[in-house]
Structures are given as structure tokens and as C-alpha cells.
Amino acid sequence: MSLRCPSCNSNQIGSLRIAMKVGAAVGTIGGAARGISGALAGSEAGAAIGAIAGPIGITIGSISGAILGGLAGGVGGCALGAKLGDQLDRHVLANNVCLECGYRFNQ
Numbered sequence: 001m002s003l004r005c006p007s008c009n010s011n012q013i014g015s016l017r018i019a020m021k022v023g024a025a026v027g028t029i030g031g032a033a034r035g036i037s038g039a040l041a042g043s044e045a046g047a048a049i050g051a052i053a054g055p056i057g058i059t060i061g062s063i064s065g066a067i068l069g070g071l072a073g074g075v076g077g078c079a080l081g082a083k084l085g086d087q088l089d090r091h092v093l094a095n096n097v098c099l100e101c102g103y104r105f106n107q
């Protein structure tokens with residue numbers, strides 16, 4: 001993909017991708033929040049399964065359930081946020097900047 005500046009025709013074009021980063025950050029926070037509820041559910045499920053193996057099993061089950069639930073929520077939220085931010089960047093915001101003259105434009 002070779003872009004050219006509409007203003008000075010330079011091919012030294014940089015990409016801004018601001019919304020994508022913001023979206024990913026927001027998504028991570030949202031995902032982490034969702035991950036906490038997932039972690040709680042996961043720890044409950046883990047504890048129930050671990051209960052078969054006794055008190056140590058409950059602890060190990062709770063912790064691994066919480067970690068898995070939290071990770072799944074955080075990663076999912078980040079990917080979703082980045083995707084939304086990418087769409088915003090692509091369609092709404094001027095995400096290309098000319099490194100020669102500083103002109104901003106959409107591809």
C-alpha cells in the first residue's frame with residue numbers, strides 16, 4: 001500500500017491510528033470489568049469442581065477459575081475495542097499524516 005499526500009504528492013505518509021489505541025484501552029477496561037464478573041463466575045465453578053478434591057482443590061480451582069475468567073474478559077474486550085477504534089479511524093477520523101508538509105487526510 002503506497003499512499004501519496006494529496007497536498008504535496010509526497011509518499012512519506014505516517015499513520016495516526018489514534019482512535020484504535022483509545023478504543024483498545026477502553027475495550028481493555030470494559031473487558032477487565034466484564035472479566036471480573038467472569039472471574040467470579042469462574043472461581044465459583046472452579047471451587048465447585050475443586051471441592052471434589054477437598055479443601056486444596058477448592059483453593060486451586062477458585063484461583064485458576066478466576067484467572068481464566070479475568071483473562072478471557074480482558075483479552076476479548078481489548079480486541080473488540082481495537083476493532084471499534086479501527087473502524088472509527090478508517091471512516092471518521094483523518095488517520096494519515098504527510099511527513100513532508102503535515103497535511104492530514106483519509107486514504
Ligand SMILES: [Zn+2]
Nearest residue numbers: 005008098101
Ligand atoms: Zn504533503
